[in-house]
Amino acid sequence: MNTKTPKITTGPLPASRKIHIPGQIHDIRVPLREIAVTGEAPLAVYDSSGPYTDPAVTTDIAEGLAPQRGGWQIARGDVEAYEGRSVTAADNGFAEGARLTPEFPVRRRPLRAAGGRAVTQIAYARAGIVTPEMEFVAIRENHGRTEAWCAARDGEAFGADIPDLVTPEFVRAEIAAGRAIIPANINHRELEPVVIGRNFLVKINANIGNSAVTSSMEEEVEKMVWAIRWGADTVMDLSTGRNIHNIRDWILRNAPVPIGTVPLYQALEKVNGVAEDLSWEVFRDTLIEQAEQGVDYFTIHAGVRLHMIPMTADRVTGIVSRGGSIMAKWCLHHHRESFLYEHFEEICDICRAYDVSFSLGDGLRPGSIADANDAAQFAELETLGELTQIAWARDCQVMIEGPGHVPMHKIKANMDKQLEHCQGAPFYTLGPLTTDIAPGYDHITSAIGAAMIGWFGTAMLCYVTPKEHLGLPDRDDVKTGVITYKLAAHAADLAKGHPGARARDDALSRARFEFRWQDQFNLSLDPETATAMHDETLPKEAHKVA
């Protein structure tokens, strides 16, 4: 593992500059990356990396990013600033003295909905309002184009309805219908919004998180910056152990991408790791704590119901989701439905007051090829569909988490059942891994499944690194995982016939055919690796063609 002192990685990628496209409805500036190409027009590509790759911006993690979105929520006139919950020692696992990660230096009063109103993107969309967030993602999805791509489209979209040009109104309609979400907590003012839905570009998530082993806030911020530099669209902070609260603050104040969490992990820390001691009160308190900080989406394992747990008894790998196994333990001990399920409407009320999106967790996902698509998994999926209806009725944004480990011939059934039970709410899957026999290469076993399920309609793919099942990913593993998932998501966009998706492939292929090596490197997902591999050996004609 790389143990040298972390620092924040900044600076543009090779031959790239940051450009900004202004909004036409709202006063917004949408960042894109423009790659210079010899003898051709520069190529604009989607850019999730935030201000860190913009030489015009000086970043300081102790100040956080500029709250570029800060005014949007205020302008809507439906939020109020308030004192907020006091941070307790338990929030940071009772870390003290030198072991306590310092608080983020700037303290802001949190915002929440005023007068019980819904301040969610879906509420606005249903009211016919095109928000700045919606216009922002529309411009982003088009790579800055204002006219439809002229190239002929092909592809098989399996019922997805992908327009030639994404308009703000199209985004609004998709959000209103629940087919897409923009995870955008009103307290995450540093956010560059992202849309997640089947009719948009396939997104990827990278997981980070400290553990019982101490890690500094700078290290955690750098993990996030590093992941988005290579293309992560959202980042989940899966921290456990001490200092969770303070580190999350550092991450959020420096994050231009949506940040997701599994609040159950922190709640469990608050009860000293004893699942049976969890309660609605502790959980509720944790939700508010994290919502005030600005977490954009919560994984909530409310679909694990008491009667489903025996369905996992004959599995090869039982319950492998950490959240799922915590809740199963709780349910069995108390012999009742979980507090997540019983209090789901109250959870919705919290989410709608901050616009935290749901990521309904698949606590019973299969952990092996043997357990794929079994009764427990699909029973939970049906419940997730019911919960989706409840959340939608309260104007909450929802996506649904999916497996896991699934052989290729069983992948499509996952997508089809998800669409059926969850009425088009975006699907967010981990892989799936298509075989269990290659630990050390599970970024690849899962990229196969991820590309396929992305093609079939999954909106966001949760990355898997080479260390999956084996250990903690280091910096190189995170990069390998992100690049692997970017290529899988892009392969899915190509197969869906996304307009313009082929532009980068074609530009790179032209460069390759004309032996414009530097252009080939610059246009690739990982210019550093491509250049290094090329420089390692003398290029030889026979090996350069394929």
Add this chain to the structure above:
Amino acid sequence: MNTKTPKITTGPLPASRKIHIPGQIHDIRVPLREIAVTGEAPLAVYDSSGPYTDPAVTTDIAEGLAPQRGGWQIARGDVEAYEGRSVTAADNGFAEGARLTPEFPVRRRPLRAAGGRAVTQIAYARAGIVTPEMEFVAIRENHGRTEAWCAARDGEAFGADIPDLVTPEFVRAEIAAGRAIIPANINHRELEPVVIGRNFLVKINANIGNSAVTSSMEEEVEKMVWAIRWGADTVMDLSTGRNIHNIRDWILRNAPVPIGTVPLYQALEKVNGVAEDLSWEVFRDTLIEQAEQGVDYFTIHAGVRLHMIPMTADRVTGIVSRGGSIMAKWCLHHHRESFLYEHFEEICDICRAYDVSFSLGDGLRPGSIADANDAAQFAELETLGELTQIAWARDCQVMIEGPGHVPMHKIKANMDKQLEHCQGAPFYTLGPLTTDIAPGYDHITSAIGAAMIGWFGTAMLCYVTPKEHLGLPDRDDVKTGVITYKLAAHAADLAKGHPGARARDDALSRARFEFRWQDQFNLSLDPETATAMHDETLPKEAHKVA
């Protein structure tokens, strides 16, 4: 690049021992690898690694492997030993003195068919004869089982007809129908036969080859041994430059797997790299040279016809197959059909006299997403179908090469058209790569396509290493390519519902669930990497579950 002195890698993989299953019809011993598992029966797995992983065998590359198959051909009574062609200076690119790779120390008179007879596996199969080669592969495919796997089968085989238990008679029938091949030159006496066909386990090929940069015969033998250690089922020697003849001899005499070549590459060296100077005479001489050495399959680009070449004019990446571009240049210069096409029947006559299988090359395969499934590609595929009929009529074994670069939604059409035009002859594809934007990761962009097309029915997948398009693969790249393709082929076997394919996944998953770390490593495709990654960090519960 790793430049330390090469040596041959020997010794078993962790917790593994070599076992041999005797034949019931013939006096044969079929090697398998048995992995010990704590508290369970050992797991027998397919083993392509040859005697190098058998501690009971001492190997010496200057002696070559024992000619275990030497008696089988003789016993059939239809071959004759003869003096053979004299090696010329041109065969080794006029290398002299210290630059000349020494001849392999042991010289044997080559065998050929006596009296114009067909000594091919397909000829025997059509005559109702179950050869030792056929029984050998039947036992291998079953992993030594003699009874059908009792577990329920699922899977979607897209019309493949996969039996519960492979019998020698089933193999015979498949070979007779042209749906499978056993590449087994009668002069490759060191061979452990392999079957390639849609109704058998999906196989993978690794490419090796020296280049203008000098490399020793020991290095080349080690590349082959290294590739089969990790699971390559066949190896193609794509050498160019000097010493081609002698190095190939060293490889063949030490190769337990089928060796394929592109004879055109050596023929081109003989005419100093000037494509226009190629002739049928030079090519014919090269075929006989290589057939006498024991090459098991030849890539022959006879499908590139004159009228197809203009179809590539508007492509983004033109003709990227090296063989295809050589023949296109020749055809355009001479303005006539290629000598490969015009003399195809004579090529068949050579192949049937030694049982060299055809691998009909796809010289017009697409080199980019933009060019996938175009008129040139499919026109050539139709011609390959016609050539298949001609080869079959002469009792030759045939497989068909396929792309290349193909987005996911266009992959299945390749398989369907191949089945249609080539009447079930095995398909052998390179990848395909599902996007062009990730140089440095093309083992992954292509593993996605490879797993899918393997599922759809491709019989053998040609590996792609991380260095594809960038440089020469080193030892680590070869291993990464092989493991990546093994996992893709296995994912395909799972999805096809191959009986018993899940046994290894299930054993590994049980080990994972019970935290039997050592078993998990031992059962994995790459125990070394899994162990190293695990040891790198403290294992942490949250990261071990998925």
